[in-house]
Amino acid sequence: MPAAVDPRLLRAFVAVAEELHFTRAAARLYVAQQALSRDVRRLERELGAELFLRTTRQVTLTADGVRLLPHARRVLAAQDELLAAFASSAQARPLLVDLNSPGLVTGRRVLHRARELAPDCELMARYESGLTGAAEQVLSGRLDASFGRFAGLDPALRSGLAQQPVRYEPMAVVLPEDHRLAGLPEVPVAALAGETVYAGAGNPRTLEWTDLALRLFEEYGVRLAPALPLAVGDEEFERMMAKTRHPVLAVVDFPALPRTVRRPLVDPVPLSPVSLVWRKGLVHPALDGLRRAAGEVAEAEGWLRRPAGSWIPAADDRTMTAGRGGAPRRP
Structure with a gap:
């Protein structure tokens, strides 16, 4: 028997026990179904007992599962009471949400919806320009959440962070208004061959963006x-x-710059994968609202549907689909 049981595993068990459906339980906890299944299997291993009978048609509690349920509920109730005792101090502190740069739409839309869902909490915007820089601030507690390309972070940063996919954002190129390609309604990626494109090289706060550009352009000259x-x-x-x-x-x-035009990139349509990123273990009354908002806006806008003929690095594809609890999609 383990010396202690992780409350997260008990919460996973209770959700499945009450829903008797892994997909619904995962949605209730805002986790991927695969992650929920792993937690339940881990709890079963640690307790040395089978808690559910699973068939293709239904999920039911075993006798050990029925025996565990009231104990698990009492443990979680005690944990909730403990957290509530400190909620007043968390409530007084605003949730600091990095939107990368003023004018970008994705994070701002999610933040505005989160403020509607959590009207009693203060959610304040910050601007750190890139996820690499923001991730360090999130891990140190100077920020609470950010948006960006999670797969582009150093593994040492990713290990302390959680993420929720929000958007496959189509990429574009901003051109001087007299550029040879400025008259096109869309710019094929191959048409940029021979060009020198700025993608944040040398900015230590946007390493994930520069890496994405390198991966996109490496075969196009x-x-x-x-x-x-x-x-x-x-x-x-x-x-x-x-x-x-x-x-x-x-x-x-991307917001307009003076004397420039912005043109979407095509053939293929390159995608910038955007996730909501926060510190593992963060407890704040506004975080749930922020995560709900991310899910609502992504669903309403179709942000997680990949367009036909799109491009994304394989590592990003795995990260985004794993965060949603599915297998990698191929457009």
Whole structure:
């Protein structure tokens, strides 16, 4: 017998015991079904007892499962009381949510919906420009959540973080208005061959974005612009882009820059995988609202449906689909 039982495993057991359906229980806990099944199997191993009878048609409790259920409920009730005793201090502290950059749509839409779902909590926006930089802040407790490409983080950062897929965001290129490709309604990726495209090289806070650009362009003969002095603020970024005249790799909702045009990339349609990312073990009354908002907005907007002919690195495909509890999709 184990010296102690992880309350997370008990919570997984109770959810399945009450729903008698793994898919519904996973949705109730905001976890992938595979992860829920792993937790239940781990609890069964630790207790040395089979808790459920599973068939293709139904899930039922065994005698040991029936015996465990009231004990598990009491343990979880005690844990909830303990957390509630400290909830007032958490309630007083705002949830700090990094949106990467002003003007980007994905994180802002989720945050606005979360404020509606958790009106008694304060959710405050922050802007750290990239997930790599924000992840370090999240792990240290200076931020609570961020958005971005989770698979692009160093494994040492990922190990302390949890993620929920939010969007496959189509990518675009921002061009000077007199650029040779500016007249096209869409820009084929191959048409950028020979160009030098800015994708944040040298910015230590956006390493995941630069890596995504390298993976996209490596077979098309597109060079990445060398590191530039770190531009802080929209005005400085616009000045540097006007000075270098490099096309800028962006997403379709990237805010407009003066004297530029934004064109979606096609053939293939490259996707920027966006997840909501937070610190493992974070307890805050607004976090549930933020996660619910991410799921609601993604569902309403179809953000997690991949368009035909799209491109995404294999590692990102695995990370995003695992976060949703499915097998990797092929468009």
